[in-house]
Structure formats: structure tokens, C-alpha cells
Amino acid sequence: YPHVAEAVMQVCARVPxxxxxxxxVSVLRGVKSLRAHTPALEDAYxxxxxxxxxxxxxxxxxxxxNLVASQSQGGCIDQGLYGALLRMCAVAQNKARVxxxxxxLPFGDLGA
Incomplete structure (x- = not known):
């Protein structure tokens, strides 16, 4: 698993x-083994x-x-993207805007 996570990070850093x-993103969402490792997906996002x-x-x-949701089947965000947003919100200055x-956000079924 660490090798997969590292490979995903490298691809995300280089996607043109x-x-x-x-x-x-649509590929990552389709990899069932990766969905079980939410922290790796959060890092990728x-x-x-x-x-x-x-x-x-x-x-x-x-x-x-919102862009990801508009492009995805079902029109919603997944657990990894939600987690990445939570990380960002935790350090945000403007809590009201957050x-x-x-x-x-189009949540849909985050458990899926």
C-alpha cells in the first residue's frame, strides 16, 4: 500500500x-483498494x-x-475529497466563509 500511495502522489504532482x-480523479474514485485508504486519497486531492x-x-x-462533483457520476464528492476539504477548513481563518x-457542497452518499 505505501508504494501505491506514493505512486498516486507522484501522478497528482505531475498531471499536466x-x-x-x-x-x-475519476480513475482514483474507481480503485476500490484505494478507497479503503482514505488518507492516501485525501493527500492526492x-x-x-x-x-x-x-x-x-x-x-x-x-x-x-464543485468541479469534481459536476464531472462525476451522481454529481457529488467522495470521502477522500471531503477529508481533504476538512483538512483545509481546520486551518482556515475565515470560519464564516467556510x-x-x-x-x-454536493455531498451525496459519502459512504459509497
């Missing part, structure tokens, strides 16, 4: 375009958010999350 990043999210601070995470953004 937003379109490729979204394709990568954190890298992608930093690279492809728009806005400042936590807004980057929410912009990326609550506002969280309310807009």
Missing part, C-alpha cells in the same frame, strides 16, 4: 492539465486542489470540489 486531473483549485485559501478547495461554502 485540469482536464487530465479530472480524468485522474490536497495536491490536486493546490494545483488546480481557483481562488484563495479554502476557496481553492471548494472550487475544485461554513457558507460547506453548505453548498
Amino acid at each position: 492539465t485540469l482536464e487530465d486531473a479530472l480524468r485522474l 490536497t495536491i490536486l486542489i493546490r494545483r488546480f483549485g481557483t481562488g484563495e485559501g479554502t476557496e481553492k478547495g471548494f472550487s475544485f470540489a 461554513r457558507e461554502l460547506v453548505c453548498l
Whole structure:
């Protein structure tokens, strides 16, 4: 498992375009063995958010999350992306803005 997580991090750090990043997300979401390792997925999403999210601070995470949701089957975010957003929110300065953004997230069934 550590080798898989490391490989995923490297791919996320090198994926060239937003379109490729979204394709990568759909692949990651489909790997059942990886879904069991939420921290690895959270790390992967954190890298992608930093690279492809728009806005400042936590807004980057929410912009990326909404983009992922709009491109995914079922139109919602998964456990790994949710975890990555929680990490970002934990260190956010503007808690009121974070609550506002969280309310807009398309959660769906996070257990799936």
C-alpha cells in the first residue's frame, strides 16, 4: 500500500492539465483498494486542489470540489475529497466563509 500511495502522489504532482486531473480523479474514485485508504486519497486531492483549485485559501478547495462533483457520476464528492476539504477548513481563518461554502457542497452518499 505505501508504494501505491506514493505512486498516486507522484501522478497528482505531475498531471499536466485540469482536464487530465479530472480524468485522474475519476480513475482514483474507481480503485476500490484505494478507497479503503482514505488518507492516501485525501493527500492526492490536497495536491490536486493546490494545483488546480481557483481562488484563495479554502476557496481553492471548494472550487475544485464543485468541479469534481459536476464531472462525476451522481454529481457529488467522495470521502477522500471531503477529508481533504476538512483538512483545509481546520486551518482556515475565515470560519464564516467556510461554513457558507460547506453548505453548498454536493455531498451525496459519502459512504459509497
